[in-house]
Amino acid sequence: MDFELSEEQSLIKDSVTRLLRAEYGFEAREKHRAGPLGFSETIWQSFAELGLLAIPFSEEDGGLGAGPVETMIVMEAFGRALVVEPYLASVVMAGAALRHAASPEQRAAIVPGVADGSSRLAYAFAERGTRYDVSRIAMEAKREGEGFRLAGEKTLVLAGDAATGFVVAARTAGAPGDASGLGLFHVPADAEGLTRRGYPTQDGMRAADLTFAGVFVPAEAVLGDPEGAAPTLTRIEAEAIAALCAEAVGSMERMVGLTTAYIKERKQFGVPIAAFQALQHRAAEMYMALEQARSMMYLAAMNVASDDAAARRAAMSAAKVQIGRSGRFVGQNAVQLHGGVGVTMEYEIAHHFKRQTMIDLFLGDADHHLQVVAAEGGLDEV
Structure with a gap:
């Protein structure tokens, strides 16, 4: 190919x-x-x-x-x-x-x-009870006149404290766990009844928790079918996973480069530690993990626009599994080969490792997506 x-x-x-x-x-x-x-x-x-x-x-x-x-x-x-x-x-x-x-x-x-x-938008979908399943969204959007009244809370809204507006997923019908009855709404950040609390995340990014106290959304702010947004939510998740896979590969590539440069410079017993065969093997294994992740990044990019929802989901989950595993392996070894400096916030490696950890957890960690791949029957049809 x-x-x-x-x-x-x-x-x-x-x-x-x-x-x-x-x-x-x-x-x-x-x-x-x-x-x-x-x-x-x-x-x-x-x-x-x-x-x-x-x-x-x-x-x-x-x-x-x-x-x-x-x-x-x-x-x-x-x-x-x-x-x-x-x-x-x-x-x-x-x-x-x-x-x-x-x-x-x-x-x-x-x-x-x-x-x-x-304009800077943020996507507000996660709630304390949703974990990795958007069908568990419980925040209500009750029809009122020609619009909807939003009530509830969203958490971990990426870049939510700096957003000028939000795309909000809320339930217009049914109960948490139902795939139907979900809608998407465009809500300005200064909407009456909307409050937000911003905070830094572990990886150097920022997020916010949002509270909707009866926020009114007019009909023209409803994105698509107010009860049929579930397919769109799965596409948003797939595109986010594909993008995260690429970001993770870029970060891993940087960690491998920093680590190989470091072991060529760091000396022990009068010679660079890169001369020790055990460390050469470790660096080679890091590079192999990076290339495995890169291949799955390509798989995600090639399948994210597929109209076959099952095949798309299997491909994204398979990519997320390998990205999570490779990111952890590369990060742990990069820190170890750097020694004490690898865990200090004054050095770049520690920040990459934190970002890799957050990428693994966001939208489902490797263990969760391994279960998804198994449930979809593997990648035979991808």
Whole structure:
């Protein structure tokens, strides 16, 4: 199979790599994190100017009309640099909701702001009782006149404290556990009755908990069928997993590079520790784990747009299993081969390992997705 990038894809890769190399060293990242939003608005606008925020949207909606491979290229580069800007939350997850559920009129009103960086959306779906199953969503959206009244709480909304608006999943009918009866709603951050509590996460990102105290949503803010959003929720999850796989591979690649450079420089008994055969074997095993993860990243990118829901779910879960396992193996060995410095927050490796851990846990860890693959009968049909 040909994995060569097209000319346009190579240009995207070169552009984002140059930008991050110039603006996103480890020290610069810490400066960006210390800002009032937890990321750099200047960098966010640079992403917009490069067209990165417009990548997944159709040209008719003001985007570039690109696809999963282009998103993979961007997220892999972001993983190498440990980017903290809310690309996953706004462009990938909330963007997927707009692409798959919003009407042409809604997309015309919302997408241009996302693409030019003036609007930052966050996807609010998780609740304390949902764990990895969105059918357990319990937050109510009761019909009132021509709109809906939202009441309940959302937790761990990525980049929710800096968002200008939210795509909210809520239940319009049925009971928690029912696949039907779910809807998606576009809610501005300043909506009456909406409060949020922001906080930092373990990996250097930020999130928020949201409380909806009778927030009214007009009919024009309902994205798609108010009772039939379940297929869209599964597509959002799949696209987020594919993007996370690419980010994880970029981060693993950086860890392997930092570790091999370190053991070539660190000396013991008067020679670089890379001269010891046991450490050579360990470095080789790290590289093998990275390449296994990369192959599954490609699998995810190639299958995320499939219309076969079962095959798509199996492919995403299989990729998530390998990403979780490889990320843990590479991270643990990178820390061990660095010695004491590997666990200090003053060194880059520790931050990569934290991000790998959070990627594994988000949207289902390796153990959870292994059960999903088994339930789907493996990958024979992918």
